[in-house]
Amino acid sequence: MKVCVSSSGNSVESTMDPRFGRAAYFVIADTDTMESEIIENTAAASGGGAGITSGQLMVDKGVEAIITGNVGPNAMNVLKAANIEIYRGESVSVKENIDKFKKGLLEKITNTVPSHFGIGVQGGQK
Amino acid sequence: MKQVVFISGKGGTGKSTLVSSLSILVQDKMLADCDVDAPNLHILLKGKVLKKDDFFGAKEAIIDSSTCIRCGLCRKTCRFGAINEEFEVNPMKCEGCGACTLVCPQEAIVLEEVKTGETYVSDTSRGTFSHALLDIGAEGSGKLVTEVRKNIYNNKKDEKWVLIDGSPGIGCVVIASITGADAVVAVSEPTKSGLSDLERVLGVARHFGIPAFVCINKYDLNPEVTSQIESFCESNGFPVIGRIPFDPSIVEALQEFKTPIEAGNSNVTNEIAGIWMRLVDELDKLKAN
Amino acid sequence: MRIAVLSGKGGTGKTTVSASLAVSVPFCQYIDCDVEEPNGAIFLTPEIQESIPVKVPVPEADMAKCSACGYCAKACQFHAIAVVKGKVLVFPEICHHCGACVIACLNDAIREVERTIGVVEVNGDGTFLQGKLNVGEPVSIPIIRELRKRMKKDVPVILDCSPGASCAVVQSIEGCDYCVLVTEPTPFGLHDLKIAVRLVRKMGIPFGIVLNKASDSSRLIHDFCRDEGIELLMEIPFSQEIAESYSKGVLPAQNDDFWKEKFEKLYEKIERGAGK
Structure with a gap:
């Protein structure tokens, strides 16, 4: 199975980057052979767009699941449309995250984060 | 590492002065200036540029x-x-x-990448500092902000905090400055324009789901508007974490390239220290929930 | 005569100067181009008669014709389209309304639909205009373009620009006869003033400087003007009184003949500077 971990550095030993669209690197790995490909995330756009490009990249690379911290609403739309599963990783290395994923220890994310959290967000304004 | 972004709907409310003051009081942190159009933080931080990179932030059509x-x-x-x-x-x-x-x-036409600015990583006595400058009238300021924030990640050691000077307004630069941050502090002033701008910029923070706090600068300039701001914040769930008085000595200190803290203004120093304590408290409360 | 009032740094008194000009120059038109934070109305208290939505075209795919080839997504330089498993996803907030996707589509499957990103508001006789960008929208240029379309031809036009030297400012000041740069005597003010000076020089527009919050203790801006050979048009002193009345939404020129005269003089200097 082909999985992708958002990474703060360019190796499987690097710590996972908790951001998806704006992650520094992506590590795409085959969970069976552990062959991996490292891609620098050049996705960027004014204000938004990083999540969309990153999402499209996952689709184009044939990734079946991603492991990351937060997925914004735009990226979520792309990933959902492509039926790519999303798992919440931990702030350990990419490799350790993949190991945990294989053992089924990572939680699946279904809703977009962080749409609303924190204090009093149900108040007057949107 | 927690990212705190200081923003203000309206410019000139004292954002950079507050951030540079906090840069003295807060320990174990990095600094960043996301106001890439008109960056100011470096003026008071007086750092040494360690790394400078050209930034290619836009494409442009070239006709042969x-x-x-x-x-x-x-x-x-x-x-x-x-x-x-x-x-x-x-x-x-x-x-x-x-x-x-x-x-x-x-x-006969191709798109070519063009240089639209420069990014810098500087060493200052108050921590590593990521900043940038957009070329005059250039496109892609939001993208450059993203680059400044990327440089925080690429140069962090083990700092607990990043203090980020945001930019004025509510458009793309501001959105790029605050997405994914842990907290936003909106610096406001009690003027009629200050209140309407504050409402708009807090709307942006809420739109992106980031916990937002408010600090009122020059609060004694107009007690009536100050209380309007306070009741707006109260009824919308934005904690007011600071009130800084109008004090001409702050500007005088600035003219000497000094923060109010370095100028030895103890009133203002105490208030700014209080702002940080209250912010840390509020964030702890959030975590506990 | 088109006069743009700008400042590298926010909060230096751009709106104070442009709105004061608006009340001092007879028969002029005032346009608030700071669409992210329009503030002129607070001082000029116009009666808004008309509110015109600003619409931009965004793509929509006709799935009956679409072959999911992905050319539209590739053509979009702003990453506003993704093509995923036979579906076309459009992200309208990021769209720059350029129409490249329409051209790139092989099957004529993309049409453009209108989407509102803000408004232009006008008073009864069209002497006051302001634009407002909706919260959460990143792209402000179409609103500025819409405002500029409504500039009057035969009266003085005063454009209150957004802070900084970004593309929005370029769009606002293009084709103006004169630029007034407002600054304050702090290192921040000077630093950002230099940026604004470079911008107006690059665009070849005559300009002068208004020093706000001036104090006797600082010659920072005076020295800069002297060294650069730039005209210092006017000084407004740093005073708690002006700051307090500003906070209540009252301009110095509104109830004080002394200041009204000062701004009339400023306008004369601007006319001379623009060579008109």
Whole structure:
């Protein structure tokens, strides 16, 4: 199975980057052979767009699941449309995250984060 | 590492002065200036630039005049009026969308990446500092902000905090400054324009789901508007974590390139220290929930 | 005569100067181009008669014709389209309305639909205009373009620009006869003033400087003007009184003949500077 971990550095030993669209690197790995490909995330756009490009990249690379911290609403739309599963990783290395994923220890994310959290967000304004 | 972004709907409310003051009081942190249009933080931080990189933040159409047959299709297609009658591209108007490249029958137009600014990582006595400068009138400031924030990640050691000086307004630069941050502190002032701008910028923070706090600068300038701001914040769930008095000595200190803290203004120093304590408290409360 | 009032740094008194000009120059038109934070109305208290939505075209795919080839997504330089498993996803907030996707589509499957990103508001006789960008929208240029379309031809036009030297400012000041740069005597003010000076020089527009919050203790801006050979048009002193009345939405020129005269003089200097 082909999985992708958002990474703060360019190796499987690097710590996972908790951001998806704006992650520094992506590590795409085959969970069976552990062959991996490292891609620098050049996705960027004014204000938004990083999540969309990153999402499209996952689709184009044939990734079946991603492991990351937060997925914004735009990226979520792309990933959902492509039926790519999303798992919440931990702030350990990419490799350790993949190991945990294989053992089924990572939680699946279904809703977009962080749409609303924190204090009093149900108040007057949107 | 927690990222705290200081923003203000309206410019000139004292954002950079507050951030540079906090840069003395808060330990174990990095600093960043995301106001790439008109960065100011470096003036008071007086750091040494360790790393400087050109930033290619936009694309621009280039017409090859030797193959161009002046058919005019590109001019007709361009929605930004960026191509003149001589078939030259005005870089200030070109958005780099590439529509012209798609219609040119001669394939005489290409999109080229252009330098739109510079990024810097500086060493200062108060921590590593990531900043940038956008070229005059250039496009892609949001993208440059993203780069400044990327440089925080690439140069962090084990700091607990990042203090980020945001930019004024509510548009793309501000959105790029605050997405994914842990907290936003909106610095406001009690003027009629200050209140309406504050409402708009807090709306942006809420739109992106980031916990937001408010600090009222020059609060004694207009007690009536100050209480309006306070009741707005109260009824919308934005904690007010600081009130800084109007004090001409703050400006006098600035003229000497000093923060109020360095100038030994103990009133203001205590208030700013209090702002940070209250912010840390509020964030702990959030975590506990 | 078109006069743009700008400042590298926010909060230096751009709106104070432009709105004061608006009340001092007879028959002029005032346009608030700071669409992210329009503030002129607070001082000029116009009666808004008309509110015109600003619409931009965004793509929509006709799935009956679409072959999911992905050319539209590739053509979009702003990453506003993704093509995923036979579906076309459009992200309208990021769209720059350039139409490249329409051209790139092989099957004529993309049409453009209108989407509102803000408003232009006008008073009864069209002497006051302001634009407002909706919260959460990143792209402000179309609103500025819409405002500029409504500039009057035969009266003085005063454009209150957004802070900084970004593309929005370029769009606002293009084709103006004169630029007034407002600054304050702090290192921040000077630093950002230099940026604004470079911008107006690059665009070849005549300009002068208004020093706000001036104090006797600082010659920072005076020295800069002297060294650069720039005209210092006017000084407004740093005073708690002016700051307090500003906070209540009252301009110095509104109830004080002394200041009204000062701004009339400023306008004369601007006319001379623009060579008109």
